[in-house]
Amino acid sequence: xxxxxxxxxxxxxxxxxxxxxxxxxxxxxxxxxxxxxxxxxxxxxxxxxxxxxxxxxxxxxxxxxxxxxxxxxxxxxxxxxxxxxxxxxxxxxxxxxxxxxxxxxxxxxxxxxxxxxxxxxxxxxxxxxxxxxxxxxxxxxxxxxxxxxxxxxxxxxxxxxxxxxxxxxxxxxxxxxxxxxxxxxxxxxx
DNA sequence: AAAAGACGCAACCGCCTACGT
DNA sequence: TACGTAGGCGGTTGCGTCTTT
Numbered sequence: 001x002x003x004x005x006x007x008x009x010x011x012x013x014x015x016x017x018x019x020x021x022x023x024x025x026x027x028x029x030x031x032x033x034x035x036x037x038x039x040x041x042x043x044x045x046x047x048x049x050x051x052x053x054x055x056x057x058x059x060x061x062x063x064x065x066x067x068x069x070x071x072x073x074x075x076x077x078x079x080x081x082x083x084x085x086x087x088x089x090x091x092x093x094x095x096x097x098x099x100x101x102x103x104x105x106x107x108x109x110x111x112x113x114x115x116x117x118x119x120x121x122x123x124x125x126x127x128x129x130x131x132x133x134x135x136x137x138x139x140x141x142x143x144x145x146x147x148x149x150x151x152x153x154x155x156x157x158x159x160x161x162x163x164x165x166x167x168x169x170x171x172x173x174x175x176x177x178x179x180x181x182x183x184x185x186x187x188x189x190x
Numbered sequence: 191a192a193a194a195g196a197c198g199c200a201a202c203c204g205c206c207t208a209c210g211t
Numbered sequence: 212t213a214c215g216t217a218g219g220c221g222g223t224t225g226c227g228t229c230t231t232t
Contacts, residue, residue, distance in 0.1 A: 006200070006226090028217060044218075045201065080220060092200075095221075100198055 003037040007046055011036055015043055016051050049092045056088035060097055068094060069102060073116045 007015075018034035024047065027040035036043060049055075060068075064086055071082040079091035079098075086094065103113035112119050 004202075026217090040217080041203095041219095042201075048219095049200075077221065091220075096199055099222095 001037070002039050002042075004042075007038075007050075011038070012046070012051060015046060019047055019051070045092075049090045054088055055090060057093070060089075064089070065102065068098065069106070069116075072098065072102075072113075 014034050014036055015030070018030065022033070027044040030036070030040055030043045031038050034043070038046075050057075067086060068082060071085055075081050077095075079095040083089050083091040083094050098113075106113040106116070107119070110119050111117070
C-alpha cells in the first residue's frame, strides 16, 4: 500500500541519503531501495521540488519576478522551461508563484496574465485595489516591440507552417538557451 | 476568542513523450 | 511496427496557516 500526503522528516532523510549516494534516476526502483512506501513519481517530485541542494526556496526577488513575467510572456505556461532559466527555482514553485501572486499582480495593473495584453476596459479592475506591496515604478508587462512573441521572433519556415513547438522540438538545448538569452538581453537593453 | 473565509503551497493526477524490447 | 514502461510536465486539489469579521 503506497503512502500519500505530506512527507515526514524520516522519509526525507531516507530519500535524501539514498539519492545523494546513488544519484538521480531509476525512480521506479528508488522507493524499494530507499526503504520508502512511496511511488517512484512521488519520490522524484519530492527530490526535485524540495530536497535538492541547489534549490532556493521562497523570497523571490524583484529581478526574478521580472524575469518570470518576461519568460511567461515568451513561453506561456511552460513552467519547466521558465524554471530552467532561473537558477535554483523549480517549475512547481514558479507555477505556484505565478498563480498566487503574479497573475493577480498583472490583473491589478490592467494586464491579462494569459496574453500579457491590456485587459478590456469593461473587465479592468479598480486600480485602488492594487496591493501596497507593488513596487513603485514597476514596469508594466514588458513589450518585446520588434518581437511580439517568440513565435514571431524565431526563424520559422513559412512553407511548412512550423512554429514555436516545432522550433522547441528541433532545436538543441544550447541553441534554444542562447536564443532565449538574446531575447531577454534585448529586452533588458530597451 | 472563536468562526469563517481567503490564501499559499506541497503533492497528486492524468496525459504525453521517449525509449527499450 | 506495436507495445509496455518510466520520466516529465501542466493542471488541479486539499490542507494547513493566516486574516478578517
